[in-house]
Amino acid sequence: MALTGDLLIGGATRHGTAGDIHGLDAATGEKLEPAFGAAGPDDLEKACALAAEAFPIFRETDLEARAVFLETIAQNIMDIGDELVQRCVTETGLPQARVEGERGRTVGQLRLFAATVREGSFLEARIDPAMPDRKPMPRVDLRLRNVAVGPVAVFGASNFPLAFSVAGGDTASALAAGCPVVVKAHSAHPGTSELVGKAVQKAVKDCGLHEGVFSMLFGSGRVIGQGLVADPRIKAVGFTGSRSGGTALMATAAARSEPIPVYAEMSSINPVVLLGGALAARGEAIGKAFVGSLTMGAGQFCTNPGLILAIDGEGLESFVKGASAALGEAPAATMLTPGIHEAYCEGVKRLDGHSQVQKLAEGKVGEKFQGQAALFSTKAADFLANPELQEEVFGSTSLIVRCADEAELQKVLGSVEGQLTIALHMEEGDHDDARKLLPVLEEKAGRILVNGFGTGVEVAPAMVHGGPFPATSDGRSTSVGTLAIARFLRPVSYQDMPDALLPKALQEANPLNVPRRIDGKLG
Numbered sequence: 360m361a362l363t364g365d366l367l368i369g370g371a372t373r374h375g376t377a378g379d380i381h382g383l384d385a386a387t388g389e390k391l392e393p394a395f396g397a398a399g400p401d402d403l404e405k406a407c408a409l410a411a412e413a414f415p416i417f418r419e420t421d422l423e424a425r426a427v428f429l430e431t432i433a434q435n436i437m438d439i440g441d442e443l444v445q446r447c448v449t450e451t452g453l454p455q456a457r458v459e460g461e462r463g464r465t466v467g468q469l470r471l472f473a474a475t476v477r478e479g480s481f482l483e484a485r486i487d488p489a490m491p492d493r494k495p496m497p498r499v500d501l502r503l504r505n506v507a508v509g510p511v512a513v514f515g516a517s518n519f520p521l522a523f524s525v526a527g528g529d530t531a532s533a534l535a536a537g538c539p540v541v542v543k544a545h546s547a548h549p550g551t552s553e554l555v556g557k558a559v560q561k562a563v564k565d566c567g568l569h570e571g572v573f574s575m576l577f578g579s580g581r582v583i584g585q586g587l588v589a590d591p592r593i594k595a596v597g598f599t600g601s602r603s604g605g606t607a608l609m610a611t612a613a614a615r616s617e618p619i620p621v622y623a624e625m626s627s628i629n630p631v632v633l634l635g636g637a638l639a640a641r642g643e644a645i646g647k648a649f650v651g652s653l654t655m656g657a658g659q660f661c662t663n664p665g666l667i668l669a670i671d672g673e674g675l676e677s678f679v680k681g682a683s684a685a686l687g688e689a690p691a692a693t694m695l696t697p698g699i700h701e702a703y704c705e706g707v708k709r710l711d712g713h714s715q716v717q718k719l720a721e722g723k724v725g726e727k728f729q730g731q732a733a734l735f736s737t738k739a740a741d742f743l744a745n746p747e748l749q750e751e752v753f754g755s756t757s758l759i760v761r762c763a764d765e766a767e768l769q770k771v772l773g774s775v776e777g778q779l780t781i782a783l784h785m786e787e788g789d790h791d792d793a794r795k796l797l798p799v800l801e802e803k804a805g806r807i808l809v810n811g812f813g814t815g816v817e818v819a820p821a822m823v824h825g826g827p828f829p830a831t832s833d834g835r836s837t838s839v840g841t842l843a844i845a846r847f848l849r850p851v852s853y854q855d856m857p858d859a860l861l862p863k864a865l866q867e868a869n870p871l872n873v874p875r876r877i878d879g880k881l882g
């Protein structure tokens with residue numbers, strides 16, 4: 360399919376006239392064709408107007424029709440074939456196998472949401488039947504279900520061009536909830552975005568849905584992204600990216616005359632706690648496995664293990680030995696954009712030049728836009744005294760914090776900001792120490808994992824990919840897994856509503872056959 364560089368506004372395509380955006384070959388920095396036209400105010404207006412028009416119809420589509428729509432998007436993405444993989448590899452510098460894997464995750468995610476919609480428990484249907492004879496007061500008939508919140512603005516992420524982008528988790532969960540979506544495509548992979556966007560647009564048509572269910576705009580974040588979040592017809596926002604971008608959108612959303620929720624996944628350094636028994640038994644092997652996680656995707660994962668915590672001693676030295684040896688062999692890797700590469704180099708330079716930080720090891724030197732992996736170390740007291748050492752360095756760099764004892768380890772954990780993940784490496788003999796840490800781990804992170812690393816999130820019902828600020832803007836939510844749908848729903852209660860007027864999910868005969876909690880019990 361020849362790329363056109365057009366905006367997708369409902370069922371139409373039109374070339375934006377507010378400037379040109381070019382994808383770049385991530386490895387060389389060369390401009391790729393075609394030029395993608397940035398959206399202007401009229402394009403934004405049209406996309407939001409169509410989304411608002413589609414909303415009342417789309418939110419009441421049959422569950423089966425909505426599920427088929429999600430499956431059709433998945434199939435249409437697969438039908439693009441190799442062209443999608445090749446364009447994505449060129450625009451992002453990510454290896455082909457990774458892009459193919461991410462495509463599998465993306466379509467798997469759409470299919471999982473289709474199954475979630477069919478199953479129906481996301482509606483949270485509850486019925487508390489009337490008790491006319493209750494004394495001293497009769498009880499009214501109360502019925503609750505979740506409804507979609509309204510059109511959602513989704514910001515594609517640079518580092519997951521498929522699974523967290525145009526048809527990624529935010530879009531899949533919003534559509535599953537019954538919300539039309541307006542995507543602000545990431546300028547780092549416009550060709551990938553167009554291909555996927557057209558697959559979604561085609562699915563809307565294939566399924567006979569209102570054209571306003573999906574639109575996609577190119578443009579700058581500060582203009583078109585801000586305009587989208589400020590538009591009164593947008594009712595929620597999904598975002599993955601930088602802390603500055605996420606917090607800017609939170610501020611815009613909060614300043615609206617009708618403030619709206621922003622679900623932004625931002626910065627996380629994902630502490631890894633190495634307990635004594637694990638270090639003594641297999642410190643060197645953990646070090647080697649850690650480097651595998653650290654360098655995956657050039658370290659451009661928000662789940663990247665950026666902080667290692669352990670009590671100083673022989674065990675930690677064996678970890679350092681294993682990690683340093685593996686890191687020395689780690690090839691440099693092309694980063695997503697020249698800007699991300701530059702920010703990474705600056706972050707590494709900051710750590711390297713810090714008087715309380717020592718460099719322990721480096722990966723192989725790379726070419727122009729390649730990131731060189733690095734491992735640093737500092738003492739816990741210095742880490743505690745220098746809060747800037749907590750700042751995310753987005754790429755394959757990590758900092759070991761050497762603690763004097765358990766109390767200092769607890770103190771360091773108590774000082775870290777909210778995280779997506781915290782990993783514990785332990786043996787059975789470490790259970791008592793781990794038990795003492797669990798309350799602070801639960802306070803700080805959305806996912807606590809054992810003897811592994813957070814990179815490579817499973818898309819599953821029990822997954823939480825979230826965490827307290829700044830990992831996300833709202834630690835009560837997840838952006839991966841079926842619970843992600845809850846971000847785009849709100850409960851409505853119907854009191855003494857005649858059966859004929861009730862939504863199907865709450866009618867006495869349960870025509871949708873959805874799970875319902877009757878008088879507090881699942882029926």
Ligand SMILES: NC(=O)C1=CN([C@@H]2O[C@H](COP(=O)(O)OP(=O)(O)OC[C@H]3O[C@@H](n4cnc5c(N)ncnc54)[C@H](O)[C@@H]3O)[C@@H](O)[C@H]2O)C=CC1
Pocket residue numbers: 514515516517518543544545546578579580581582584585599600601602603604605607608624625626627660661662698699702703753
């Ligand atoms: N923790 C994480 O998961 C990630 C962190 N990052 C961090 O972000 C840096 C830049 O990478 P990008 O992916 O370009 O992230 P970014 O946050 O700069 O951009 C993401 C999206 O938000 C938009 N945007 C940015 N600033 C905005 C603003 N003030 N108002 C409205 N929209 C705005 C952009 O146009 C883009 O569509 C990286 O170097 C890294 O430090 C990036 C990706 C993921």
Ligand SMILES: O=C(O)CCC(=O)C(=O)O
Pocket residue numbers: 516518519523599659660661662813814815816817824
């Ligand atoms: O580790 C993963 O699979 C997901 C990471 C992620 O959400 C991100 O980097 O934005």
